[in-house]
Amino acid sequence: MSALRAGPEAGQAAGTDAIRIEDLHKSFGPHEVLSGVSLTVAPHEVICLIGASGSGKSTLLRCINLLEPIDSGGIWLLGQQVTGPGVDVNMVRRRVGIVFQSFNLFPHMTVLRNVTLAPMKALRMPKAEAEASASDLLARFGLADKRAEYPDRLSGGQQQRVAIVRALAVQPQIMLLDEVTSALDPELVAEVLDVIRELATAGMTMLIATHEMGFAKDVANRVCFLEDGQIVEQAPPAELFTDPKDERTQRFLRRIVQAGRM
Amino acid sequence: MTSQDSFGADPLNAPVAGSVGAGAGLAGSFGASGRGPRLLSGGGRRAVAVSTASTLVVLAALVAIFWVAPGSAAVRHTFFSPADMWQSFIGNPKKGYYSVGAAIWLNIRMFLVAEVLILALALVIALVRQSTSPVMFPFRVLAMVYVDFFRGVPLLLVVFAIGLGVPALRLTFVSSQSAAVYGVSALVLSYSAYVSEVYRAGLNSVHRSQLAAARSLGLSHGTALRYVILPQALRNIVPPLLNDFISLQKDTALVAVLGAIEANEAAQIYSSTVFNFSSFTVAAILFLILTIPLARFTDRLIDRDRRRRLAGAVT
Structure with a gap:
């Protein structure tokens, strides 16, 4: 992780939150998608965001990656405010990787080129070095033999694993995963979840929006339930799934159980 | 018979x-x-x-x-006389007419120069029109006015306006160029308006999520455009671009109105000297020899693209 220390503040000081969000508001036109979200994530913590579609999970992740400008509130990453004037968004994004529901691989590039593009063009890493570390990452996630393939020759699960590797290639300290298994056929979900489990074991700080309750129960240190753009309830999974305090959480989980998703 | x-x-x-x-x-x-x-x-x-x-x-x-047809013999003599076709093809300066076969080289040169300039200028116009920054607002308006203007005015009028108007300004350098230079300028002005719209369609054909994915990796907007958006956009627009260039090849003939001795003008001179139109048939054949290979090449690209898309859909 040496390349990460090149940032303005060296490493993450002990006790600094990986992510701190205060009273975040975001509207699309008249519709307020996030209405006062506050959340703190410690280094190496894995947090799952659950909630119905439209509850604001994706928008929250996109705001943290600065893909959406926020209306009010503040976001601090590794102790540095990223929602003020004069923030180098490209620097921030190199430290916060995001993976989307729809993979979004670059279809005109091979797997290897997909993974090496950002290290070479954003981090100015020499080609040989970028390819070597990309090959290592691909091998680690069982994609070594797919290096020369184009994305349309891969299964959905393989594409999503490549997308995760691509995000990891710029050596981020935080990963945001936006419903990364929602677009996959059921039999392909497990291989992607295994990758995320491995990242969690390796100590990656992650914020994961997901509909996979079993996975959330399994991998998360903490689960946040969102409704109408607010975090209604947050607790360790054992507590939130078995003994939810808020009536809205109870209603949501009842529906999930009825739908056979848990 | x-x-x-x-x-x-x-x-x-x-x-x-x-x-x-x-x-x-x-x-x-x-x-x-x-x-x-x-x-x-x-x-x-x-x-x-x-x-x-x-x-x-x-x-x-x-x-x-x-x-x-009742007039068949006359038409054959006036348009397809082998002797006249050959004479106009090789030309004879002593008798006061130029070689159509040599004159087509001017069309080819004008086409090649115009093509490169159009590709560059149109890309700039398209990128300006696609920009979102508030600083770029006046340039966006300018680009829009430019495209509206040059798409709306007939190319022939643009050729006249540049070819007769600019020399009349009597500026030191710009007013003393050849007819071919003014012709190419007019072609570039007019065609880059069209081609910028082709580029724009190509840029729009790449899904917004591709830009988000590229930016999320820490790539700057320019880098994302260059390595992620433009290559995909260009691939999508090669057939319509080539289509525009087929018509650009023919439209180099319009520069004849400025007196540049290109194939059409050479044919015109022959016909008014010898009173036989076979020289135009020669010019037409020469233009076909230029455009048909490009047309077939375009078809092949479209076909290849379709097959690739089908293959992509299967997997």
Whole structure:
């Protein structure tokens, strides 16, 4: 992780939150998608965001990656405010990787080129070095033999694993995963979840929006339930799934159980 | 009508023979693409035979109609006289007319120079129009006005305006250029308005999520455009771009109105000197020789693209 220390503040000081969000508001036109979200994530913590579609999970992740400008509130990453004037968004994004529901691989590039593009063009890493570390990452996630393939020759699960590797290639300290298994056929979900489990074991700080309750129960240190753009309830999974305090959480989980998703 | 003899001796024979060849080639490619799985190769050969026969029948019918028309002999003499075609092709300065065959080189040079300039200028216009930054607002308006103007004004008027107007300004450098330079300038101004719209369609055809994915990796907007968005956009617009360039090749003939001795003007000079229009037939054939390969190449690209898309959909 040496390349990460090149940032303005060296490493993450002990006790600094990986992510701190205060009273975040975001509207699309008249519709307020996030209405006062506050959340703190410690280094190496894995947090799952659950909630119905439209509850604001994706928008929250996109705001943290600065893909959406926020209306009010503040976001601090590794102790540095990223929602003020004069923030180098490209620097921030190199430290916060995001993976989307729809993979979004670059279809005109091979797997290897997909993974090496950002290290070479954003981090100015020499080609040989970028390819070597990309090959290592691909091998680690069982994609070594797919290096020369184009994305349309891969299964959905393989594409999503490549997308995760691509995000990891710029050596981020935080990963945001936006419903990364929602677009996959059921039999392909497990291989992607295994990758995320491995990242969690390796100590990656992650914020994961997901509909996979079993996975959330399994991998998360903490689960946040969102409704109408607010975090209604947050607790360790054992507590939130078995003994939810808020009536809205109870209603949501009842529906999930009825739908056979848990 | 002793068709066998006159057919062989007639100048029409040359172009007709050419197109029969093209027809056979076409039939062959139909057979090839219709074959698909190897099982049907017998049917494919039959298809080639049928399409070749049908092509010959249609061509024979067209030639027959031309032949029996009341004014056929006069038209053949005025437009297809072999001697005049040859004379206008090689030219004869002593008799006061230029070689159409040599003059086409000016069209080719104008086309090549214009093409490069159009590709560059149109890309700049398209990127300005696609920009979102508030700083770029006046430039966006300017680009929009430019495109509206040059798409709306007939190319011939632009050629006149540049070719006659700019020299009349009597500026030191810009007013003393050749007709070909003014012609190319007019072509570039007019075509880059069209081509910028083609670029814009291409840029829009790349899904927004591709830009988000590239930016999320820490790539700057410019880098994302260059490595992620533009390559995909260009791939999508190659066929319409080539289509525009086929028509650009022909439109180089409009520069004739400024007096540049390109193929069309050379043919015009021949016809007014010798009172025979066969020189225009020569110019037409030369333009066809330029445009048809580009047209076939465009078809092949479209076909390849379609196959690739189908293959992508299957996996």
